[in-house]
Amino acid sequence: MQKSTALAWDDLRFALSLSRAGSLAGAARTLGVDHTTVGRRIEAAEQALGVRLFTRSRLGYALTQDGERLFAPLRAVEEAVLSLRRAVDAETGGLTGLVRVTSPETFGVAWLAPRLAAFGAQHPGLTVELTPSGKVLDLGRGEAEIAVRFFRSRSQNLVAQRAAEVRYGLYGSHTYLARHPEIGPDTLAAHPLLLPPATPPSVEGRWLARWARGAGVSFVSELSVALLAAAKAGAGLAPLPCYLADAEPSLMRVPMPDPPAETLWLTVHQDVRTTPRVRALLQFLLAELKADRAQLRGERVG
Numbered sequence: 156m157q158k159s160t161a162l163a164w165d166d167l168r169f170a171l172s173l174s175r176a177g178s179l180a181g182a183a184r185t186l187g188v189d190h191t192t193v194g195r196r197i198e199a200a201e202q203a204l205g206v207r208l209f210t211r212s213r214l215g216y217a218l219t220q221d222g223e224r225l226f227a228p229l230r231a232v233e234e235a236v237l238s239l240r241r242a243v244d245a246e247t248g249g250l251t252g253l254v255r256v257t258s259p260e261t262f263g264v265a266w267l268a269p270r271l272a273a274f275g276a277q278h279p280g281l282t283v284e285l286t287p288s289g290k291v292l293d294l295g296r297g298e299a300e301i302a303v304r305f306f307r308s309r310s311q312n313l314v315a316q317r318a319a320e321v322r323y324g325l326y327g328s329h330t331y332l333a334r335h336p337e338i339g340p341d342t343l344a345a346h347p348l349l350l351p352p353a354t355p356p357s358v359e360g361r362w363l364a365r366w367a368r369g370a371g372v373s374f375v376s377e378l379s380v381a382l383l384a385a386a387k388a389g390a391g392l393a394p395l396p397c398y399l400a401d402a403e404p405s406l407m408r409v410p411m412p413d414p415p416a417e418t419l420w421l422t423v424h425q426d427v428r429t430t431p432r433v434r435a436l437l438q439f440l441l442a443e444l445k446a447d448r449a450q451l452r453g454e455r456v457g
Contacts (some may be wrong), residue, residue, distance in 0.1 A: 163200075164232075166196045167196060168199055169227055170196070170200045171233055177216055179193045179194055189445050200359055206222075207222075208221065208222040214280070220449055223354065229400070233296075233443070234295070242450055248342050250432050252282070254282075254300050254301065254432045254436050255300050256283065256285050256301045256303065256436070257286070257287075257288065257291075257299040257303070258286070258303060259289070259453045262376055262396075263285055263288075263303070265379075266303040266398060266399075266447075268287075270443050274436060286299060294423065295424060300427055301423050301436060301440075302422040302428075303318075303422075303440070305321070305418070306367040306405045306450065307420050307422075308417075308422050312449075313424055313425065314425050317418055317419075318419050318423075318440070318453060319415060320416045320418055320448075321356070321397075321418075321451050321452075322414055322415070322451070323414055324400065324401075325363065325408065325414075325434055326393055326394075326403075326408055327389075327391070327407065327409060328406055329405060330356050330389050331386075332409070333405055339410070340412060341365045343392070344368065346370065347391030347392070347420065348371065348391055348392055349373065349374040350372050350374075350393070351375070351377055352362060352376075358415040358416075358417055360396035362413070363394050366412075376445045379395055382394075383435075386400075386406060387405050391399070395455045397451070397453025398447070401450070401453065416452070
């Protein structure tokens with residue numbers, strides 16, 4: 156290829172996104188543009204550099220040897236640009252602008268959403284955006300400012316704070332339990348179970364497997380809200396986070412030994428944790444989680 160145009164950083168940003176996504180559609184979703192725009196920007200970057208960055212196949216896009224050679228310093232440039240943006244953002248503004256939060260699906264929808272909406276209503280100049288998703292967004296690349304996670308991020312640029320403990324229990328509907336009043340650890344194998352997928356393993360799935368070997372699994376979903384709906388319909392017994400299931404009057408907790416719990420972590424990039432809007436939202440979330448400590452631990456039923 157012959158170099159024929161000026162090199163633009165924005166075209167390289169598109170190329171970086173494609174290298175991570177592996178497809179035009181995936182890069183387009185990340186960048187919020189049409190896939191044809193991504194393809195056009197990649198062609199512009201390749202023409203400006205005078206090299207082919209990607210090989211195209213039915214499986215997607217993969218970096219060429221030239222692409223691999225060029226992308227190592229390019230990623231360093233990207234990090235420098237992102238660091239500059241974070242530094243500028245941390246120095247500007249009060250409680251105005253946009254702050255983005257990422258979280259697991261069920262916790263985001265059932266617990267976070269109403270509280271984040273209330274926080275946004277208290278600060279008219281602020282927009283709070285919630286992404287409840289199983290995908291782990293990259294705080295370093297600015298995909299979100301705050302992450303609510305059930306694992307501790309180990310990156311040296313991220314600050315993770317233990318914020319709460321979320322406990323699980325075994326639940327069934329009142330109608331189901333009325334038909335089966337003698338449910339306990341020794342009789343679980345005789346009941347249909349509503350479970351998260353076996354892979355990847357979950358704390359509640361591993362816990363229940365200890366007591367229900369040989370039990371039939373009648374319904375599977377990675378979303379606790381879906382398991383909750385199945386339990387409410389009387390389809391069987393489901394391991395659910397207590398804060399979610401205890402709030403449902405049609406469900407009752409089955410006494411079980413050693414109920415599991417997960418630690419909830421609030422995570423933020425070190426460069427933006429002092430930004431006024433980020434700091435204010437972190438403090439708000441910590442206060443709300445502290446206030447709901449008993450509910451999250453399943454110490455308050457009803």
